[in-house]
Amino acid sequence: MTWAVTSAGESIELVEHAPALSVALSDAVGRALAAGDVVDAVPDPYASGRWSLRAGSKVGAVTVTVPGGNMPLTLRITPKVSVARLFFLLGYSLAPKSGWRDGEVEVTEHRDLLPALAHAVERQVDRALRQGLLQGYRATEESALVVRGRIREAEQIRRRFGAMLPLEVAYDEFTTDIAENRILRTAVDRLLRLPGVPGDVRRRLLHQRARLADVTPVVRGQRLPAWQPTRLNARYHRALHLARVVLDGSSAEHAPGGLRIDGFLFDMNKLFEDFVTVALRESFRGTGHTARTQDPHHLDVAAEILMKPDFVLYGSDDAPCAVVDAKYKAEKQGGFPDADLYQMLAYCTALGLREGHLVYAKGNATHAAHQVRHAGIVIHQHALDLDQEPAGLLADIDSVAQRLADTPRV
Template structure:
């Protein structure tokens, strides 16, 4: 964008990026909770399939959800057995088998993976497996998820999506479940002015969507690259000693300390959905780095120029990187950009620690 552009020109440039981005749905795939659906119909262009970007995000989120094991819960089960399990349903026993001691009509609590959360995930996996154009890696990953969900009932054709209630028990499933609902909803359309079909509208605040996408995508790329623990929207650090002013970086990546093995901040990233960097961004990132004890900070913009700013801090220097992620890129190119960004962040971390 040319120097001296007006606010309206900047807004229009970002709107163009956003409109192209909606065609790929990749931000929505990574941060579906940032989208609010509206039952009022809007026109749209039909899509022949769900985009592979959605499959990629769903597979990644589901693998993370199942990394600690498949969620189980107790379910009341009525059964006919040759031995007692749980308690005997005496009324049913007398009515169905008067005077016959076995088999027994029993009622027991079964600890099972066949619960709404897992049924929803399996239904989404099976839906995505029917999508043409998936690359072999994605299709193989979906097949492995099917095997992990062994013992879970298949959702009958035409049946509504299983209902689930967010809570502490299924917290690690939450992102994958929201994506599964998006898959079963049939997020296979492009918003347009003269489309032949009517679909639910959706409202997004683009800067919030960009922040959530970037934090999850970069955090995931860093975790695959160097391990550790990414914390999107980390709110565990404070600017002041009285802990009244919380810091709000979009991503803090933790790695075990080489001295004691305790996870400590290794990188901090903040997303800026704007076309031109500002001084406030530098002030903000400087505060993050100082409080987190880091020598490098990373600002990621939706447009603009890349560069590095060196900030004197005490007897040393703090380096603040400006990166650009082109949201108008095809999703495969965008994924490659995220991987390259993670590599740059890790290389800068290693150099700073040396």
């Protein structure tokens, strides 16, 4: 894929995994980027006042604000895959039975990730709220002058020392201020604070926030309230999944010297891993196999060296029968990284498998298989072309799954 960078005023654009670029930055902003885990940032050894920036697997947009400085610096990182394909990977990972159907999330008009995501969230929130805000029961504890629900006797004694009023009561309140609405309100608020949201999308987000005006947003730093998918909240499911993506990816960090880094970053490593493991799990649904992700095992007999393969397949006897690790990374000049082979060899040895499988986002290398000397273990390296149509991509996943099903044990 070709790469380009433009610097217009206080805006810089990068492409994930593109070569490093030299950009004129103040030392304060350069150090903030280096410390913020946004991009790889080091001083340019060949030019004073310039920093070498290289984007990794994180895509999105962040703003760096310097106290007393000029306009904030906005840094945008574009994914290599198209936004439409990225949303297919995301949608399938969240809801494999349906994914994003044509017309369900219109993102083709947006080239950048954040505008597309803001548009998608607003559309899904609008669909969720068309029938009105969902209501439910919320457990409430408070001090009151009248009895409502039940009296919390232990709290009454501890806090009131025998006084009759006020009463410490607990009751279930039927309200719109429930977990589902609070998550949507918080995601809308977060998007409205992020740089790069188009004006028309921002206006529609303001309308959605007005519809959720009586709902309490989650304060930054607090844990999001838990919700369970049910028939009653089915119309909220897509909006809630996307809202969680926004809340997991957006952040505001304060760096040394009062610098502020605020924005949204999406980790393509995690997205690719989630897609591969979910798609493989779906391929084995109904076959009698059990699939587990990030399943903990130990490499050594003393159980001191923990390892967590991305995907382990178990047979009907609950014994491991295949292992997979997903690797979204740039391959080396000569092919796939050797370190991945050593890691997979350790997995196969500990799990007692004759074959292991590494799945990459496709670059220049094709499928490869390596037989390890003196071990009798074969390590397969598969490559998925993320630019192809979803049907072809899922067919490739099914081909990998067929190889897993044929994996022999030691």
